[in-house]
Amino acid sequence: IVLEKVVFQSNKEFDEAKEIFNKKNINVWVNCPRRMYDFYKGIKKYFQSKDELQLIVHGGNWGLGCNSIHFLDLWTYFTEDYDFKLELSGLDQFIIDSKREGFKEFTGTIFGYSSKNNKILLTSLNDIKIPTTIQIYGKEARISIMESKGKAWISLKENNWNQEEIEFNTPFQSQLSHLMAESILKNNNSDLISYDLSSKLHKPLIEILLKHLNNIENFTSDYCPIT
Template sequence: MKNILIIGAGQIGSRHLQALKAVRTSIQIFVVDPSPESLKTAKKMYELTRMGESEHMVRFSNKLPHNPEQIDVAIIATNSDVRREACETLLERTDVRHLIFEKILFNHKKDYDEIGLSLRKHKTKAYVNFNMRMHPMYSSIKDELGDDKIFYHVSGGNFGLVTNAIHYLDHLALLAHCRDFTINTNLLDHNPIPSKRKGFLEFTGTIEAKLKNGSQMLVTSYETGGAPCQIIIFNKNMRIISRENEGKFWIAKKENSWSWQEILSPWPYQSEMTTHLVERLLHKGECSLPTYQESIKIHLQMLEPLLEHLNRFSKKKYNYYPFT
């Protein structure tokens, strides 16, 4: 029987757990979180989820066992400030074949390379959950956009700029075949706002990114208002408008005289995507998510300018990334 581990049973971790119920192979699931309330809520959500083809064994604990069995797939869904400790403790105690990180990865720059060295030492294949790559429509437009530079605009009302911008940066890097970019923070508001997650910060305003190949991105989060998030992606060959809250895309292509086509493509819940992700890792040993090493560059090229911007205007000076 394959072993799956989830560290962190909060909102995202609970969604991963729900997804595991639909995995078609019988698995043994371990869920670890120091909060009894989080474990209780996660257990309740799992029990309310419809039964899949196979029955699984699920164990809940407030701490990681000292000598757990080999883990086939581990998901670390903690906040960024404790993720390094969770990862190191896990790797020290057992063999892990595949490891999936939530983002933002860590809140200290040195953690990125040091965890990379630890993953190589333990021969663990690691990925970061930039799940736009798993959406059928977002992945299908890659070839149609071609090799010309891409313009990528995102806007919405107070939607969590930092925690979401990194998803869009990864997606643009995939579409443009380029991970080298610079960030301009001059259009960001000076003062950060509290994140939805206690103890962390967010920004409003606009993050501008320029890729080495000429592609550009603007991601704007308005300070007030509830405007739903809208994504516009275009180049000389194609235009795409995405309204994820409606599950709709509008696409116009040069080859079709720029006539608009509406496509229904609802955004899959994380509790659906993780099912396919884990099954693919168990049976094929690979997945469509970016590797840990690929994701380091995306993270640091964004986080370093944001930290500089924060310290430029904040009375308190930070030596870490207060984002998650």
């Protein structure tokens, strides 16, 4: 089974679903597709140390609530480090309505860190239209990415940090779905993140967003209204 993000809106549901999947012996993945992009596969080789890696996402109104999971997934794709904490102190002190009726959205900054000194900084600015950039800093490479333009700027330590501009293709989901299905049907495997690992990303995100909702709007539900 391939599930779409946000998989569930409460941590309790993740645990309940895991019991069912294990009982029925069902393999499950979550569709955070950047792991399938040739570009990200290609640059992973520059981040082999798995520690002291920083991923910074900055832009205007890119959907911090509904899309942060994609960048947490990308961060851990490079670090393979799933033991981390998230901080909510940088979130704006107001909640906005999502474009989808009945759901909420967030702006401001989410900060994350792990014991291996891996860090993530996710910033979505309210009411500001600027393109989203992704920056990845490691011991051997520094890469700045603009997916909307299909361009990246790579600086490598081995090249004295001289910058090189490259172009890349960001595939549509329609260009990936058949590859995803073929891999699962033929090999019972996928480049996508497993359900168990994705749960480790979803749970702390849902936890801090629920806490922030409660702080701002006295929200007491166990379900976080993000989609």
